Amino acid sequence: MFFLYNILITLLAVVGLPWFLVKLITTPKYREGAAQRLGFLPSPLLQPIEGSKPIWVHAVSVGETIAAAPLIRKLRRQYPARKIVLSTVTATGNLTARAQVPDADAVIFFPFDLPGILHRVVRSINPALFILIETEIWPNCIRLLHKRKVPILVVNGRISQGSYRGYRRIRFMMKRVLPRINGFLMQTEEDAQRIVALGAPPDRVQNAGNIKFDRDVLPLAEMEQLAIRRDYFLPEEGPILIAGSTHSGEEAALIGTYLQLRHAHPDLVFILAPRHPERAPEVEALLQAMELTYQKRSRPQSGRAVLLLDTVGELMRLYGIGTVAFVGGSLVPSGGHNILEPAIYGVPVVFGPHMENFPEITEVMVAHLAGLQVKSADALAAVVGELLRNDARRQAMGDAGMAVIRNNQGALETNLALVGELLME
Numbered sequence: 001m002f003f004l005y006n007i008l009i010t011l012l013a014v015v016g017l018p019w020f021l022v023k024l025i026t027t028p029k030y031r032e033g034a035a036q037r038l039g040f041l042p043s044p045l046l047q048p049i050e051g052s053k054p055i056w057v058h059a060v061s062v063g064e065t066i067a068a069a070p071l072i073r074k075l076r077r078q079y080p081a082r083k084i085v086l087s088t089v090t091a092t093g094n095l096t097a098r099a100q101v102p103d104a105d106a107v108i109f110f111p112f113d114l115p116g117i118l119h120r121v122v123r124s125i126n127p128a129l130f131i132l133i134e135t136e137i138w139p140n141c142i143r144l145l146h147k148r149k150v151p152i153l154v155v156n157g158r159i160s161q162g163s164y165r166g167y168r169r170i171r172f173m174m175k176r177v178l179p180r181i182n183g184f185l186m187q188t189e190e191d192a193q194r195i196v197a198l199g200a201p202p203d204r205v206q207n208a209g210n211i212k213f214d215r216d217v218l219p220l221a222e223m224e225q226l227a228i229r230r231d232y233f234l235p236e237e238g239p240i241l242i243a244g245s246t247h248s249g250e251e252a253a254l255i256g257t258y259l260q261l262r263h264a265h266p267d268l269v270f271i272l273a274p275r276h277p278e279r280a281p282e283v284e285a286l287l288q289a290m291e292l293t294y295q296k297r298s299r300p301q302s303g304r305a306v307l308l309l310d311t312v313g314e315l316m317r318l319y320g321i322g323t324v325a326f327v328g329g330s331l332v333p334s335g336g337h338n339i340l341e342p343a344i345y346g347v348p349v350v351f352g353p354h355m356e357n358f359p360e361i362t363e364v365m366v367a368h369l370a371g372l373q374v375k376s377a378d379a380l381a382a383v384v385g386e387l388l389r390n391d392a393r394r395q396a397m398g399d400a401g402m403a404v405i406r407n408n409q410g411a412l413e414t415n416l417a418l419v420g421e422l423l424m425e
Helices: 002-026 062-078 091-100 115-125 139-147 161-169 171-180 189-197 222-231 251-264 277-289 315-319 359-367 377-389 391-407 411-424
Strands: 055-058 084-088 106-109 129-133 152-157 183-186 205-207 240-246 269-274 306-308 324-327 349-351 371-373
Touching: 055 062, 062 084, 062 091, 062 129, 062 411, 084 091, 091 106, 115 139, 129 411, 139 152, 139 171, 152 189, 152 411, 161 171, 183 189, 183 411, 189 205, 240 251, 240 315, 251 269, 251 277, 251 377, 269 277, 269 315, 277 306, 324 377, 349 377, 359 371, 359 391, 371 391, 377 391
Parallel strands: 055 084, 055 129, 084 106, 129 152, 152 183, 183 205, 240 269, 240 324, 269 306, 324 349, 349 371
Antiparallel strands: none
């Protein structure tokens, strides 16, 4: 099975090489980390402390990286003698890791899943433990680590309906790969059942909960909010509508919402943060078409009420000054993003109908009146406008969001317990 997989992945690599070379020449984000993807790591960063082997944590992109941050912080405290290596697949994930996960000793790009490349990387890192955040299966990597007797742990495991359908088509391979993993700590009972159905040994699978709830919950004081406004050259007064992690097809609706709301709230501040910063020129063109005066984070201009966030790693901080937050990827069929991020600060959160990647979080937030889900972009202005007018409702939603987070914490400790067991083996 691995022989056939390697033939297929090698053929794909050969066929895709011209495309990759063109991207390497024309697109900066493909150039960054190219050597690491080919297995050439910054070896001085990976030298062990006092002979202790490092812990290798893998997170695919931005969402998984942010979820991994509290886990890595705890690992740093519990295992100060071990270095922590954090790998990501995407460039935005890598930038987020460097900006928001200071407890990682090294942040690298995950290598291509080819045997020769992986042998070089695994020898360089020489990990004591490999932790997969959520669920991304790389057969050669898992096979090699298992062969070297490196424990492998899936943390915050999730199998969406779409992923489940895809994995079922290659269940013959999954049945060979999954038994090589030592533990599966899944977010929900449904996720646990799905991973077992795909071939994971049932005695290694637990419904451990979602570590995304394990975050400090604390609204920012007025002085902290004022300091952030000044850092970003925003007006020091006025409500703030912040739209985070937006995708193509959402920004026009959000800009339209802001223009409508500005009539009733002339001092309204608007922060627009595309999920992928390389889309900033596209979003900037929309702002220009609407004849809006704005500033970019990369080019601040004092006092302008519209901020286009064209950088990585700053959105979480800005959520803390929001009056109302909208979380993107949800008005278009992209599966949504983490609506707990504004709720951490007690900021009421609004989102669209497409939250397929976060069904449990969406359900509990809606059920506890901690978040508002709109059916379409047409409803945004009315919903956000009502929240801006209603101080009591905003406060109630913010309090409910923080309560939801506090009441669902604990998964992190379960994960750390199993980490400790595997490191002792």
